[in-house]
Amino acid sequence: xxxxxxxxxxxxxxxxxxxxxxxxxxxxxxxxxxxxxxxxxxxxxxxxxxxxxxxxxxxxxxxxxxxxxxxxxxxxxxxxxxxxxxxxxxxxxxxxxxxxxxxxxxxxxxxxxxxxxxxxxxxxxxxxxxxxxxxxxxxxxxxxxxxxxxxxxxxxxxxxxxxxxxxxxxxxxxxxxxxxxxxxxxxxxxxxxxxxxxxxxxxxxxxxxxxxxxxxxxxxxxxxxxxxxxxxxxxxxxxxxxxxxxxxxxxxxxxxxxxxxxxxxxxxxxxxxxxxxxxxxxxxxxxxxxxxxxxxxxxxxxxxxxxxxxxxxxxxxxxxxxxxxxxxxxxxxxxxxxxxxxxxxxxxxxxxxxxxxxxxxxxxxxxxxxxxxxxxxxxxxxxxxxxxxxxxxxxxxxxxxxxxxxxxxxxxxxxxxxxxxxx
Amino acid sequence: xxxxxxxxxxxxxxxxxxxxxxxxxxxxxxxxxxxxxxxxxxxxxxxxxxxxxxxxxxxxxxxxxxxxxxxxxxxxxxxxxxxxxxxxxxxxxxxxxxxxxxxxxxxxxxxxxxxxxxxxxxxxxxxxxxxxxxxxxxxxxxxxxxxxxxxxxxxxxxxxxxxxxxxxxxxxxxxxxxxxxxxxxxxxxxxxxxxxxxxxxxxxxxxxxxxxxxxxxxxxxxxxxxxxxxxxxxxxxxxxxxxxxxxxxxxxxxxxxxxxxxxxxxxxxxxxxxxxxxxxxxxxxxxxxxxxxxxxxxxxxxxxxxxxxxxxxxxxxxxxxxxxxxxxxxxxxxxxxxxxxxxxxxxxxxxxxxxxxxxxxxxxxxxxxxxxxxxxxxxxxxxxxxxxxxxxxxxxxxxxxxxxxxxxxxxxxxxxxxxxxxxxxxxxxxxxx
Numbered sequence: 001x002x003x004x005x006x007x008x009x010x011x012x013x014x015x016x017x018x019x020x021x022x023x024x025x026x027x028x029x030x031x032x033x034x035x036x037x038x039x040x041x042x043x044x045x046x047x048x049x050x051x052x053x054x055x056x057x058x059x060x061x062x063x064x065x066x067x068x069x070x071x072x073x074x075x076x077x078x079x080x081x082x083x084x085x086x087x088x089x090x091x092x093x094x095x096x097x098x099x100x101x102x103x104x105x106x107x108x109x110x111x112x113x114x115x116x117x118x119x120x121x122x123x124x125x126x127x128x129x130x131x132x133x134x135x136x137x138x139x140x141x142x143x144x145x146x147x148x149x150x151x152x153x154x155x156x157x158x159x160x161x162x163x164x165x166x167x168x169x170x171x172x173x174x175x176x177x178x179x180x181x182x183x184x185x186x187x188x189x190x191x192x193x194x195x196x197x198x199x200x201x202x203x204x205x206x207x208x209x210x211x212x213x214x215x216x217x218x219x220x221x222x223x224x225x226x227x228x229x230x231x232x233x234x235x236x237x238x239x240x241x242x243x244x245x246x247x248x249x250x251x252x253x254x255x256x257x258x259x260x261x262x263x264x265x266x267x268x269x270x271x272x273x274x275x276x277x278x279x280x281x282x283x284x285x286x287x288x289x290x291x292x293x294x295x296x297x298x299x300x301x302x303x304x305x306x307x308x309x310x311x312x313x314x315x316x317x318x319x320x321x322x323x324x325x326x327x328x329x330x331x332x333x334x335x336x337x338x339x340x341x342x343x344x345x346x347x348x349x350x351x352x353x354x355x356x357x358x359x360x361x362x363x364x365x366x367x368x369x370x371x372x373x374x375x376x377x378x379x380x381x382x383x384x385x386x387x388x389x390x391x392x393x394x395x396x397x398x399x400x401x402x403x404x405x406x407x408x409x410x411x412x413x414x415x416x417x418x419x420x421x422x423x
Numbered sequence: 424x425x426x427x428x429x430x431x432x433x434x435x436x437x438x439x440x441x442x443x444x445x446x447x448x449x450x451x452x453x454x455x456x457x458x459x460x461x462x463x464x465x466x467x468x469x470x471x472x473x474x475x476x477x478x479x480x481x482x483x484x485x486x487x488x489x490x491x492x493x494x495x496x497x498x499x500x501x502x503x504x505x506x507x508x509x510x511x512x513x514x515x516x517x518x519x520x521x522x523x524x525x526x527x528x529x530x531x532x533x534x535x536x537x538x539x540x541x542x543x544x545x546x547x548x549x550x551x552x553x554x555x556x557x558x559x560x561x562x563x564x565x566x567x568x569x570x571x572x573x574x575x576x577x578x579x580x581x582x583x584x585x586x587x588x589x590x591x592x593x594x595x596x597x598x599x600x601x602x603x604x605x606x607x608x609x610x611x612x613x614x615x616x617x618x619x620x621x622x623x624x625x626x627x628x629x630x631x632x633x634x635x636x637x638x639x640x641x642x643x644x645x646x647x648x649x650x651x652x653x654x655x656x657x658x659x660x661x662x663x664x665x666x667x668x669x670x671x672x673x674x675x676x677x678x679x680x681x682x683x684x685x686x687x688x689x690x691x692x693x694x695x696x697x698x699x700x701x702x703x704x705x706x707x708x709x710x711x712x713x714x715x716x717x718x719x720x721x722x723x724x725x726x727x728x729x730x731x732x733x734x735x736x737x738x739x740x741x742x743x744x745x746x747x748x749x750x751x752x753x754x755x756x757x758x759x760x761x762x763x764x765x766x767x768x769x770x771x772x773x774x775x776x777x778x779x780x781x782x783x784x785x786x787x788x789x790x791x792x793x794x795x796x797x798x799x800x801x802x803x804x805x806x807x808x809x810x811x812x813x814x815x816x817x818x819x820x821x822x823x824x825x826x827x828x829x830x831x832x833x834x835x836x837x838x839x840x841x842x843x844x845x846x847x848x849x850x851x852x853x854x855x856x
Contacts, residue, residue, distance in 0.1 A: 044564055082710075110707060111722065119601065121578045122544075128563075131553050131638050135560030139476050139641040146642040148710040148840055151543055152580065152601035157841025160705040166719055168703045169843065170609060173544075173599035175581040181598055188616060210578060212556060212567045213549075217575035272622075275588040275597035277525070277532060280501060280576060289594055292533055353579075410575070411585030413597060 008187040009264030009422055011257050012101025012250030013362050014093035016202060018064035018243055018349040022096055026247075026359075027366045029348075030374045031395050036064045036349045037229030037241045037378070043208050062221065062229040063206045064243025064350030082145045083158060084123025085244075086204035090155035091162060093248035094198050098163065101250035101262065103196055105163045112195035114167030115159045116185045117248070118178030120203050120353030123150035124210035159198060167194045175409020176314070177273065179246065179357030180417045184271040186251040195256050200248035200361075201354035214242050217410060218281060219318065230347040232315025233322050233376060233390055235383040240317040240347075246355025247362040254422075265365035266403075269420040270301025276412030283321055283412065287328035290414045294332045294404065297416035305333045308340065308418075309399045310373050310391075312360045314406040315344035317351070325406065326386040341373060341398060343391040348377030357407035361417065364403045368421050372397050437615040438852055439695040440687050441520025441680030443512040443629075444792045447483035447673055447779045450492065451515055455779075455789075456796045459804040460825045464778045466671045467656045471635050479649035481656040482635045483673035483780025487511070498586070501573040503545035506583050508676035508785075509631035513587050520680035521692055522625065525592020529624045529686065532594035536623035537584045538614035539599055539678075540606030540630030542784030542839070544580030547636040552577070587627055595623040603839030604744075605703065606630050607677070607787025608847050612701030614681045615847075624686045629678030630788035640672065646711060648748060658808050660781075662745030662774035663752045663820045665811035670746040673780025677788040679795065684852075695795040696833075699856070700727035700848040711840055713750050715815075717758030720836060720844040724762035727846040732856075733832055735763045738770050738848075740803050740828075742790050742835040743820075745774020746781050751838060753815040758836070758844075760818075771828070773821040777807035787837040787845070794833035794849045801829045 015022060018036035019029040029036070039045070045061045066089065071080045074092040083091070094115070098104070105113040127150035133141035148154060153171045160169050168189050172181045179201045186197035205214065214220060221239040223229055229241035257264055274293045276284035284290075298304060314325055330337050345363055346356050367373045375391040376382070382390050401421045408414050444452040448465030458465060466483045474480035485508065489499045492511035499507060517524050528535050552574055556565035576582045584597040596617060600610040607630030614628030643649040650669040652659035660671040687694055704726070706719040728735055741763075744755055759767040775793050782789065793804055802825050809822035831851045838844050 046567070111704065114705070120581070124578075127549075128553070128557075130642070131550050132557055132560035132563065134638055134641050135554055135557070137560075139478075139637075139644055142638070142641040142645050144645045146638070147646050147648070151603060151840070153542070153603045153839070153841040153843070154710075157603070157705070157710050157843070160707045160842055161709065164707045166705050166707045166722075169602070169705045170613075170703065171601045173579070173581045173601050174584060174597065175579055178581070178598070181596075185613075188620065192616075205578075208563060208565050209553060209556065212565050212570050213574040213578035215567055215575075216570055216572050219575075273596040273598070274533060274594050275537065275585065277588040277592050277594045277597075279589065280582070280585065292594070409581060410579060411582055412588065413581065413585070 006191060007254035008190045008251050008268045009254045009257050010249045010266055010365060011252045011262045011264045012097040012103060013365060014097030014248045015362050016066060016089045016093045017245035017359050018066055023362060030345050030363055035226050035378050037062050037226050040206060041065060042206050061224055062241040065206055066245045082149060084126035084149050086123050086202060087155040087158055089202035089204055089245055091158060093202055094159045097248045097250050103250050105165055108195060110164050110166040112167060113165045114169045114189055114194050115156050115165050115198045116170040116182050117156045118172045118182040118201035118354035119152040120175060121205055121210060122152045123154055124205050125207035126150045128207055128209040174413045175411060176353055176356055177407045177409035177413035177415040178354035180407045180415040181273055183268055183417060187268045190253045196250055196252040198248060199251050200358040202246035203353045203355045204244045205242060206244045230317050230350055231378050232317045232344045232347050233382055233386055234379055235381045237317050237319055237322055240351040243350025243352045246352050247358040263422040266368050266419040267422050270297040270418030272296030272300055273415040278412055280411060283324055287324050287331055290328040291331045293414040293416040297418050301418040303402060307402045308404050309402050310341040312364055312405040313342050313344045314408045315347060316408060326388050338389055340389055341391050342388045343373055344376045345374040346377060357405060360405050364405055364419055368400045371400055435619050436684035437618045437681050437698040438684050438687050439679050439795050440682045440692040441516040442695060442792050442795050443515030444677045444789060445485055445487060445508045445512045446675040446789055447485050450487055458778060459775055459793060460802055462805045462807050462823050462825060464657050464807050466660050466780055472637060477640045478644040478651050479640060480653045481659050481671055483671060484635060485674055501576055502586060503548035503577050504633035505541055505545060505631045506586050508633055509539060509583055509587060510590060512629060512676040512678040513627055516678040516680050517591055528592050532592045534595055534624040535593035536595035536617045536626040537588045537593045537597035538610045538626055538628045539583050539587060540610035540784045540788060541580050541583055541599055541601055541632050542603045542606050543632055543634050545577035546639060547633055548577045550636050550638045591627060593627060602843045603841045604783055605787055605837040605839040605843040605845040606784030608837045608845040609703055611679060611788060611791050612847055615698040615701055618681055618683050624683045626681040627678060628681050630785045631676035632783040632785040633674045634783050635672055635674050660747050660777045661808040662747040662777050662806055663816040664809050665813040667747045669748050670781040673782035675782045675785050675789055677792040679791060694852045696798045696849045697852040699731035699850045702726035703843060703845040706842040706844060708842055713754040715753050715757055717754045717761055720758035720838060721761035723844045723846040727848050731848045736766045738763060738832045738834050739830045740797055740833045741770055741772040742794050742833060743772050743774045744836050744838045745776055747776060756816045756818055767818055771803045771821045771826060772818045773804055773806045775804050790835045794835050798830045798833055798851050801827060803828050
């Protein structure tokens with residue numbers, strides 16, 4: 001085991017998202033502002049006309065899909081048959097992150113490296129198929145891999161096996177916020193002596209049953225055209241379009257990374273999480289829980305609101321949630337709010353459950369690298385009522401030494417992560 | 424900002440001040456403890472559905488009435504049984520702790536965290552509802568018109584942490600830990616770390632699962648992991664016995680109130696025990712297979728002992744994973760010998776799964792509750808049904824009958840699909856460590 005360190009840096013990025021496979025593909029698509037929310041292609045959905053005519057029930061018709069992803073391009077066929085699409089995306093992202101970091105677990109003691117992922121809903125498509133087989137054909141039709149493919153720890157377990165990671169691995173489930181919480185856990189592991197952690201989240205809920213479940217959340221947009229899919233802080237925000245994918249990272253002890261000649265894209269300088277403890281689906285009546293997450297994360301980083309260069313907002317995409325986040329930002333940043341750059345580029349690809357904040361961390365690290373921040377995705381009609389200085393239009397060059405990332409999860413989870421640049 | 428710094432020198436310590444258990448054979452911690460100390464088994468033929476088509480037709484079921492357990496009508500309606508069980512266990516634990524939640528929560532509720540494990544979440548409800556929307560599995564393109572309104576709540580197991588946070592006004596960090604069958608130990612271990620790190624002064628920690636459903640039985644049938652001793656359900660769970668033939672599915676929940684030592688001391692709380700060490704490792708070998716040498720589990724045990732600065736020879740009780748599969752019990756026995764040395768032959772080792780079955784993610788927390796109660800009452804729970812010696816399993820498994828014995832240091836371990844191996848140490852609390 002390496003000596004316990006205090007500082008965790010991110011040295012590798014692996015993106016598998018609607019915006020692209022690989023960090024650079026994602027970054028250039030994001031800078032171009034490509035809207036990747038589109039009508040679902042992976043299965044037939046009720047037509048909007050049928051829904052409007054009352055002959056079909058409402059269901060998600062828009063989603064962000066990872067186009068052109070072929071698991072055979074990235075994974076051993078024997079592994080593909082054992083795993084859900086969610087794990088294919090995670091295993092691919094893990095490989096990309098390790099390559100990007102130049103980190104080979106086999107160069108180190110196997111106990112030095114761990115995998116800590118977040119999972120929103122596990123292996124949806126695999127699970128649907130096997131339950132269907134049981135009920136339509138009987139128990140002998142259920143395959144041997146059902147026991148290991150759909151459950152929430154499947155991707156983490158497979159990553160640990162594929163890469164020989166024997167360190168303290170884990171799986172965090174806290175809705176969307178999990179995409180930040182797993183990075184907080186990775187830092188906790190590093191502070192306790194683990195050298196490096198493969199951490200982050202991908203999701204793959206664009207399957208018939210999972211999307212039907214999503215439609216009951218009350219959070220999905222009624223929009224049917226891509227530009228109506230997900231537009232946080234818009235005058236017309238009415239929910240979000242879901243999506244799949246996300247990002248994994250190599251989080252590494254800063255001193256150990258330095259020994260390898262890597263300073264990392266950025267440092268996990270602060271993190272905190274709170275819960276609304278209010279209602280099963282509605283947000284807290286006031287902004288305090290999110291305010292507390294932001295303040296505690298800043299406090300943890302030893303920073304003040306005045307140090308923050310840009311905020312990656314959660315931007316849930318409903319009027320109620322966006323207003324609450326704007327109020328929370330107002331409480332934390334006070335008079336600075338009118339000039340504080342706020343963005344939410346993830347709305348280009350849909351809301352990927354725990355994949356969204358993970359993807360925002362990837363985007364933020366690339367913004368830090370290039371000194372350029374992409375605008376709020378798919379936002380053409382920002383609502384001034386929020387009182388936010390939203391980045392709109394073109395990507396903007398600006399200081400990016402301290403970036404705050406917010407995430408909120410269905411049911412009241414709030415998390416905040418502070419990234420700082422590495423000297 | 425509050426940073427929850429400890430008032431005393433040294434690292435922050437975690438004690439257990441409340442215990443709540445909903446387990447097969449009893450619906451509170453008292454009934455659970457009585458079952459264990461009497462060495463009775465709660466395994467039976469499955470009654471929740473007709474199991475005739477399945478290879479394994481037995482399980483350890485809870486006779487649980489959510490309304491009698493204090494859940495309100497809406498909590499019952501919107502939540503799968505795995506959350507209902509957890510709410511009931513959490514209510515017992517919080518009441519037992521004497522904490523006034525949510526009214527008296529520290530730091531306006533921000534000092535109270537939630538760390539709850541589950542391996543399979545709302546799988547039962549998701550399966551039940553799927554039968555309708557897919558017309559008994561025949562339609563891949565399901566009909567959303569047949570979807571009930573709380574399906575998303577079931578799809579995301581994070582609902583578990585949200586429901587418990589809401590009930591008790593816990594505004595601190597809340598999350599579900601889902602590492603298969605080590606979820607319970609890992610959730611409690613993580614709760615301990617939240618307290619150590621100052622992220623909370625109180626953590627509602629534990630785990631729950633309610634997996635007795637056709638798809639869960641079917642998927643373990645497919646890999647022949649469960650016992651097929653259908654003609655003798657009461658004796659089907661036989662950890663460490665030479666004639667064991669697999670685990671018996673169970674269900675249940677256990678919640679511990681974890682509390683920072685000074686916080687508990689200031690309010691004069693009853694302390695069951697202290698969490699002194701926790702570690703998790705992966706075998707990076709196979710999703711379900713275990714090498715017989717137990718190296719990674721031994722590494723987790725050694726790490727937990729090192730954190731606690733407790734010598735292996737001080738361990739007075741080992742609460743085994745003891746699932747009753749051929750490979751697990753052999754793997755684990757090897758891990759105990761590797762980590763505890765010759766002391767492995769001196770210390771009592773038992774598996775309560777012989778009595779309450781294997782409730783997947785929940786069982787690790789139920790076993791921690793058993794350890795807390797064992798320390799409290801100075802009794803070692805037995806391994807029921809142990810009759811025949813297996814040459815690979817040659818330790819003292821406390822066959823059939825509980826043993827009166829002072830327990831200062833209890834070690835509990837878990838092993839799960841995905842290769843996870845976890846160990847936690849619970850010790851009789853003393854002022855100095």
